[in-house]
Amino acid sequence: MKAHLRDESHTNALGVSLARALLPGLSIHLHGDLGAGKTALTRALLHAAGHAGTVKSPTYTLSEPYRVTLDGQPVDVIHYDLYRMGSPEEFLDTGFREDFDGHNICIVEWPEKAEGVLPPPDLRVTLSVAGDGRDVELQAFSALGLSCLQRLHFPQIL
Numbered sequence: 001m002k003a004h005l006r007d008e009s010h011t012n013a014l015g016v017s018l019a020r021a022l023l024p025g026l027s028i029h030l031h032g033d034l035g036a037g038k039t040a041l042t043r044a045l046l047h048a049a050g051h052a053g054t055v056k057s058p059t060y061t062l063s064e065p066y067r068v069t070l071d072g073q074p075v076d077v078i079h080y081d082l083y084r085m086g087s088p089e090e091f092l093d094t095g096f097r098e099d100f101d102g103h104n105i106c107i108v109e110w111p112e113k114a115e116g117v118l119p120p121p122d123l124r125v126t127l128s129v130a131g132d133g134r135d136v137e138l139q140a141f142s143a144l145g146l147s148c149l150q151r152l153h154f155p156q157i158l
Contacts, residue, residue: 001149006133011037014136014154015044021151022049024075025102026144027119029111032127037134038109041127042079045107049077057081063096077105082113091117123148 005011030038043055049068058064058081066077078099091114100119111118122145126137140146
């Protein structure tokens with residue numbers, strides 16, 4: 001699926017749509033250059049999923065956990081930013097791999113920093129700057145990811 005996000009409101013709308021399509025156990029890898037909108041998309045998703053507080057970028061902490069309720073069930077959403085990792089082994093040393101347990105929803109910015117040790121995504125979201133907006137491509141890599149995309153209702157999908 002591809003779409004053009006003409007401004008931040010479209011990025012937020014995609015985050016809202018993704019929040020409505022989330023499923024427990026989902027692993028989402030976010031790709032894109034600095035400033036492409038990965039954190040903004042995650043922030044919109046978390047707020048739409050019910051998190052009422054501040055959504056911090058985990059640039060320095062590497063991960064931030066949030067608890068939301070999906071279909072009446074509490075689910076942990078863990079947002080990772082691996083930009084500052086020096087090697088894939090650091091991902092293993094932190095114990096993050098254990099969070100990918102089939103129950104948590106894991107959203108990973110800069111997944112290439114843990115290539116080879118990071119569990120594969122169910123859904124890949126690639127954001128790229130396009131003029132004043134962003135282009136986005138969503139790809140499913142598992143039955144869970146495909147189910148998420150089938151639940152996604154986003155009018156700007158091309």
